[in-house]
Amino acid sequence: MPINIQPILSLMQSILQSLRQVNNLLPPSILPPSLLPPSFIAPPIAEGLLYTEMAIPVPQPPGVTGLPPNVYFDVSNLFTAAQKQRIRDSISGVLFNWTLHMSQKWNGGANNGLSQMAACSNTYSTKNLRPIWYQGVTITNGRKATEVAMDQFTQIIKDNGFRKSSRARIDWTYIPNAGSFIITTMRANTASTQTKVPVNVLINAYQLDQPSIGVGVLIGSMFHAWLHRAGFFDPKTTSYFISECPMCIMRGYGPKLPSMPDNLFYQFFD
Numbered sequence: 001m002p003i004n005i006q007p008i009l010s011l012m013q014s015i016l017q018s019l020r021q022v023n024n025l026l027p028p029s030i031l032p033p034s035l036l037p038p039s040f041i042a043p044p045i046a047e048g049l050l051y052t053e054m055a056i057p058v059p060q061p062p063g064v065t066g067l068p069p070n071v072y073f074d075v076s077n078l079f080t081a082a083q084k085q086r087i088r089d090s091i092s093g094v095l096f097n098w099t100l101h102m103s104q105k106w107n108g109g110a111n112n113g114l115s116q117m118a119a120c121s122n123t124y125s126t127k128n129l130r131p132i133w134y135q136g137v138t139i140t141n142g143r144k145a146t147e148v149a150m151d152q153f154t155q156i157i158k159d160n161g162f163r164k165s166s167r168a169r170i171d172w173t174y175i176p177n178a179g180s181f182i183i184t185t186m187r188a189n190t191a192s193t194q195t196k197v198p199v200n201v202l203i204n205a206y207q208l209d210q211p212s213i214g215v216g217v218l219i220g221s222m223f224h225a226w227l228h229r230a231g232f233f234d235p236k237t238t239s240y241f242i243s244e245c246p247m248c249i250m251r252g253y254g255p256k257l258p259s260m261p262d263n264l265f266y267q268f269f270d
């Protein structure tokens with residue numbers, strides 16, 4: 001099945017636009033503790049009225065069978081409609097990068113292709129290559145880590161779309177960024193099991209409102225959160241798979257550039 005290139009080009013264009021926006025940000029200064037962001041603000045609304053289900057279509061890459069038509073998220077009603085659209089775009093972007101990897105790996109049926117995501121991750125990822133639940137042959141490179149991670153995304157998508165995992169929650173918080181590098185954007189806990197893992201993510205609505213944070217950055221942040229749900233660990237720094245793989249996506253799978261240091265990207269990971 002040929003890959004329709006137009007959505008790929010559109011997404012890459014938006015990623016590049018958002019990268020330019022990030023690159024234009026001045027490095028924030030380190031603030032004294034009194035100016036650091038406050039801790040999470042608890043949602044004030046009673047349980048039961050909090051969430052509205054969001055259905056997002058699952059792209060159908062060749063070679064991957066038994067996929068559901070949609071994935072579903074219970075999204076907090078504290079998010080505005082515009083913020084919910086940003087969340088939808090972020091998850092759709094994760095699914096897009098997953099399906100692009102699966103399509104390129106499928107390689108017309110040989111299932112031996114080196115995807116752009118795997119090639120880029122292989123160049124830069126050397127640490128924490130193994131998900132916590134993994135029992136198979138030792139993972140020694142970023143290519144294999146990417147393939148295991150994307151197969152686990154397939155598992156997560158199937159469990160979600162066929163309602164085998166508990167309902168995935170997108171929870172709300174609001175933490176203004178006072179100019180520090182200590183920012184919450186999208187936070188997820190590392191899952192310890194391989195099946196029936198709900199994609200629960202806590203999202204900072206403040207970050208969604210920033211015009212300087214483009215969709216490419218949000219996709220990278222959401223992708224990092226999904227890697228936690230796929231069983232991968234921080235730290236979110238250079239050389240670690242959970243950081244390098246989403247950074248590859250945020251660079252459109254391109255090489256690192258001296259003008260864009262890694263922390264410009266991973267400040268958006270939690």
Ligand SMILES: [Zn+2]
Nearest residue numbers: 234236269270
């Ligand atoms: Zn993290």
